[in-house]
Amino acid sequence: MRLDPRSTRLAVLAAWSICFGWLWATGEVVRYLGPRTEWVVPVGAVSLAAAAFAYSRGRTARTGRVARGEAVGLIGLLVPVALVAMLAHAQLGSLAASNKLSSRGIDVAALARFASKDASAVSFLQLKGAEKDGRLAGELDIAPGRSVELLGFVSQAPGGSGSLVLSRFYITCCVADAIPLGVTIEPLTAKLAGYRKDQWLDVTGVLAKPGGHYVVRAERVRAVKAPSNPYLSFAG
Amino acid sequence: MSIGGATPVGETTHLDNAPDRLVSPWLIGVVFWSTVIAIVVLRTSGVPENPTIGTFGVIFTSIVVEALPFILLGAAVSALIAVFVSDRMLARIGRLPRALQLPAASLAGVAFPVCECGSVPVGRRLIARGVYPAAGIGFMLAAPIVNPIVLGTTWVAYEGRGVAAEMTMLRGGLGLLVAIVAGWAIGRRSGVELLRESQQQIAVDAEHRDAHGSRSQAFADHLAGDFLFMGKFLVLGAAASATIQTLVPQSIVAGVADNPVLGALALMTLAFALSLCSEADAFVAVSFTSFSLGSQLAFLVLGPVLDTKLAVLYGATFRRQFAIRVLLVAAPVALAGALLADAVL
Numbered sequence: 161m162r163l164d165p166r167s168t169r170l171a172v173l174a175a176w177s178i179c180f181g182w183l184w185a186t187g188e189v190v191r192y193l194g195p196r197t198e199w200v201v202p203v204g205a206v207s208l209a210a211a212a213f214a215y216s217r218g219r220t221a222r223t224g225r226v227a228r229g230e231a232v233g234l235i236g237l238l239v240p241v242a243l244v245a246m247l248a249h250a251q252l253g254s255l256a257a258s259n260k261l262s263s264r265g266i267d268v269a270a271l272a273r274f275a276s277k278d279a280s281a282v283s284f285l286q287l288k289g290a291e292k293d294g295r296l297a298g299e300l301d302i303a304p305g306r307s308v309e310l311l312g313f314v315s316q317a318p319g320g321s322g323s324l325v326l327s328r329f330y331i332t333c334c335v336a337d338a339i340p341l342g343v344t345i346e347p348l349t350a351k352l353a354g355y356r357k358d359q360w361l362d363v364t365g366v367l368a369k370p371g372g373h374y375v376v377r378a379e380r381v382r383a384v385k386a387p388s389n390p391y392l393s394f395a396g
Numbered sequence: 397m398s399i400g401g402a403t404p405v406g407e408t409t410h411l412d413n414a415p416d417r418l419v420s421p422w423l424i425g426v427v428f429w430s431t432v433i434a435i436v437v438l439r440t441s442g443v444p445e446n447p448t449i450g451t452f453g454v455i456f457t458s459i460v461v462e463a464l465p466f467i468l469l470g471a472a473v474s475a476l477i478a479v480f481v482s483d484r485m486l487a488r489i490g491r492l493p494r495a496l497q498l499p500a501a502s503l504a505g506v507a508f509p510v511c512e513c514g515s516v517p518v519g520r521r522l523i524a525r526g527v528y529p530a531a532g533i534g535f536m537l538a539a540p541i542v543n544p545i546v547l548g549t550t551w552v553a554y555e556g557r558g559v560a561a562e563m564t565m566l567r568g569g570l571g572l573l574v575a576i577v578a579g580w581a582i583g584r585r586s587g588v589e590l591l592r593e594s595q596q597q598i599a600v601d602a603e604h605r606d607a608h609g610s611r612s613q614a615f616a617d618h619l620a621g622d623f624l625f626m627g628k629f630l631v632l633g634a635a636a637s638a639t640i641q642t643l644v645p646q647s648i649v650a651g652v653a654d655n656p657v658l659g660a661l662a663l664m665t666l667a668f669a670l671s672l673c674s675e676a677d678a679f680v681a682v683s684f685t686s687f688s689l690g691s692q693l694a695f696l697v698l699g700p701v702l703d704t705k706l707a708v709l710y711g712a713t714f715r716r717q718f719a720i721r722v723l724l725v726a727a728p729v730a731l732a733g734a735l736l737a738d739a740v741l
Contacts, residue, residue: 168424169624176464183461192458196556204465211468211623214616226424233628235427240460240631243453246435246443250450259451259645332556334458336637336683358447394556 166218168226172234173212179241180205188244190389191251194331251390252329254357257315257340282308283392284328284341287367287374302367308376309364311387315342318352323375326363331391338391348377360386448642456638459683460631463676466549467626468619470675473509473545475618479611497531498583502575505539511626511674512540512700516709523587530583533590534575537722540674540700541571550696553678559689562741563678563696570697570733578701578725582718592715626673629705633670637680653684659691660734664727667699674700690738697730 180201183189189201226234282302290297297303316325327342329335345352345363355361365378444450492500501522510518519536523529540546547564554563583590653659663684672680677699681692702710707719 169620172624173620180461180465189461191454192461194556197462197552200462200465204461204468207465207468207472211472211616211619214612215620218613218616231424234624236631237624237627238431240457240634242431242435243457244461246439247450247453247457248439248444250444250454252451252454253447255447256451256455256641259642333553333679333682334462336455336459336462336634336641336679337556337685339685 165226165230166215168231168234170212170216172237173208173215175238175241177205177208177212179244180208183244187388188248190391191249191335193334194391194393196393197333251386252335252338252340253313254315254327256329256338257327257342282306283310284312284343285330285392285394287343288341291372291374302374304367304369306367307364308367309362310343310345310376311362311384312343312360313386313390314355314357314359314361315340317357318355322347322352324352324355326361326376329391331393335391344373344375345381346375346377348379350378350381352378352381355381355383360384452638452642455641455683456634459634459637459679463549463630463634463673463679464627466545466675466679467630467673468623470509470511470545470673471619471622471626474511474514474622475615477508477510477514478618479615494528497528498534498576498579501527501531502534502538502572502579503542504535505542505575506544508535508539509543509545510539511543511546512703512706514622515539516706516713520591520713523591526587528583529585529587529590530579532579532587533583534579536575537578537701537726538572538575541575541697542568546674546678546700549675550678553682557682559741563689563693566693566733566737567696570693570730570737571700573733574697574701574726574729577729578722581725582721590714590718592713626675629671630673630676633672633677633680636666636670637683641683653686653688653691656688656690656735656738657731659687660694660731663687663691663695664698664730667695668703670699671703671705672699688734688738689741690734690736693737694730694734697733698726701726701730 183192184201184205189198193201282300286296286300286302287308290300290302310326312326312328314324315327318324323344323346325342326345327340329338329340331338345361345365346368348365350363350365360383362382362384363376363378364380365376368375368377438444444453505515508515508518515536518539519532522535523532547568550567551560551564554560557563652662663681667677670677670680677696681695684692684695702719702722710719710722
């Protein structure tokens, strides 16, 4: 393939089409986008392939080399493709939970109500919503003493009190707007010492509500592998 | 986006003919294979497990992956307009009474899905063809905000936050207001006083018309040129957003974000610096979850009206101080709108 400007631009279009196709075919898209916006990946794969094909049919006005400024731009456009290839199993974790975001501006109770329409299990969102909305807590049967099972990553390692914070990220559109929701896990019959940040745990225990916030008093804790889709969605 | 081949495709065509600053194919090959080897080495050495790299990479990539198909859609519509729609259609506005021209031209943006780069050459053409300058400026500033693709992406981006309708309406309404106020304040001069004689743009237009035969091929060239031109700004913006979200502690961000005025000013400054395409900026804005919705609205309204790439385009199209005049009008209106939005949302 000649590396004239048209061929180089065509290569960038094709690289992005392949990248979208790979995300679509492998299901890796769930590491980047939420269920509301996953559809853009197949659309992107097909439309970029069509655009690349149409562009490949044309003749360049002049053959020659790629100008330096354009080359920098085209290489920049390929950086995300390289990152997709490099970060195949990367996910947001404790660093993002502490540095990146907060749930400010989000009506957690309303989202929990929406997400719980078809949900059978209690998760982080329902617990946070129930803290703010007593009626929702009643509807979801969330109260101290109820048994729950939570799957999440350790966002705050066990401290002096022996408790840790277990979190999950909730996506709206993509992981850039993901919001971490965490629940404090306190030891009951299970020990929590030794678990480190970003480790995935499956925690079973009973709810308690000291100081207005739900905590889980752990009866059983298992270290598990991260799920293939590490994120939950406000869409339920 | 380009209309009539004045910007991205024109830019690339112009670059094709540049006699210097060219890159050797060997260098491109070296960069490509070095990248492949680096990916393999880094992936096997566990570097992606590093929390900072992993967090940055995932956030950065997700913004680009989500927004790029919308850039392509916008490029396709822009290419359709550039190739198949005569700008005489727009010039009909010039036959309306002057009092109606400014609001009519600003509202006409609803029907023309071009982002900010495409609207500048259209605005220039309208004014050059005798449309009341205020109306040309009104169209130029409104179209990148009120067109259906931009409002659609705003809806998609904010749907998950449960404020899609509010943010979409506020963005459209405030964008229209900014365009009308700026058109009225800046566009009372004559076209001759406003426009810079741009030989380069004229030459690029002619070159583009000469370089391509069929309309379908011109469409494909416009599409690819616009997509690649705007895509690099999206990559820059996504990188900046990911860097902030990865490296800046929440406490520092919260210190600015907690104050509505400072928060809106900070995001307007960021919008200027990032130069995002208006067809994709909502996905970046919604990721600034620490900032109020009003501050995010200021980001969404100011960015398509004035950013670093627009400042360059304005400088090439209009006479001196045009960008400063836009800033002096648009920033206070956007700020006031942001504060009002914070009060009602």
